[in-house]
Amino acid sequence: MAETIWLFLGLLGVLTLASAIATLLSWKSRRTSDVLPSTLVNLNARIKAWWIMIAAISIAFLFGKGGVIFLFAFVSFAALREYVTLTHTRRGDHRILIGMFLVVIPVQYYLLWIEWYGLYSIFVPVYCFLAMPALTAISGDTERFLERVSEQQWGIMLSVYCISHVPALLTLAIPGFEGKGLLLIAFLIVTVQGSDVLQYVFGKLFGKRKVAPKISPSKTWEGLIGGIVSASLLGAALAWLTPFAPAEAGLMAALAAIMGFFGGLVASAIKRDRGVKDWGHMIEGHGGMLDRADSLIFAAPIFFHIVRYFWT
């Protein structure tokens, strides 16, 4: 309990500091020109959105397991909606699409709620994987069949299955860490999102060599390395939230940061393929839900399984 309070006080401090810096920068820039540069406008919007996101997560934490499961079911809903909007769908897909929202999301999160690991870890990649193409085939429309079916699979894997591995951390029985699953979730979210922010900051300050210029002009080696190293240090410093020793916590944070980077890269590739800059407009300054959750999507399942393998 004391850990939770310290964590949120820490987050509050960081956000207050960020807001203060942004306000100072905006104030300085307003003295020299009437128009605020777009980077600063975006920075202000991003920080404001962070306040709202932290508030939402805090409220979910207050409600415990149910609150966190509900929050991530909503994240899945918003992410899947953004994803499906960008895919090719045909009239014959209507029922499958409704099923993705009204059946797959509730069932996956219900299985989490009853902590049935044996089923929630294969429900999407086995049962939905086979049921959805079968139902699409029954509908009889074969036009771009493989493409439609694959896009649906990807959608629920990314938006539902992978994201659900964040609250799934609550179901792990780690000896000596009973009842503290929420802290592990906080550790994952803080290191992954922190690494996103740190990569952005290091990239803006020192970024020169682009990692994948064809996919994302904003991802640089300097940002990537600076982000991963600083996120590892952050993780090591937050070891008291976790069942890990400080060095282990640093390694887990580095892993989460690297996976998060790949998540962002893949999301950028999909967006580029579809000719859009952002997934949506749900979170001001950041874009859509998927723009914020892409790194978590890649980090969560790997983080979950490593903890499950080595610590339970």
Added chain:
Amino acid sequence: MKAAIQRLAAMGLAGLARAITGVRPIWQGCAPSGRQRIYFANHSSHGDFILLSSSLPPSERSRTRAVAGADYWRRNKVRHVLARDILNTVLVERNWVERSEDPMVIMLGALEQGSSLIFFPEGTRNMTEEPLLRFRSGLYNLAVARPDVELVPCWIENMSRVLPKGALLPVPLLCRVIFGAPVVLEEGEDRHVFLDRAREALLDLSPERQKALAHG
């Protein structure tokens, strides 16, 4: 009482539309205004007019009524009550042979009372692969009769995927409504020329054309 129910229904539907589709208005060619307008849009789903009216500012929403086909909405009692009392639509008969009232008289009557209209100039829901059907004469007749009312083209994006014909439940997908610059009937302009021009103005707001424009 009726007005209160209608306002409540409009608010509820707008909230529902926003929760499902996250609809965002894009005021590209004009700004929201208190002027009397006819919003003309592409039509492929029953959700179209709900989406369009949810995109309007609340004050405009309450004075804007959708023009709908009486043959469909009077087919049974539930639909009729829904269309007339809850959704406050302007019902017009589309069938030339059997109709008993002139649609123009009904629509001009609604305009006379100060309402703005949501109007689907294709005359029916578009079920083809074409982005937009040919316009019927209605829009031209309205433009001739009421040159003081602005004709605003509105492209409704994705609604045909959210709620296709015959579907009961909507799929949650992100939607946008793009408002273009008003189309003005020129003096002595031929009916076909005007209708083609209005259709082009609406098509220019479609994602395909917008993408082509963005890429020069």
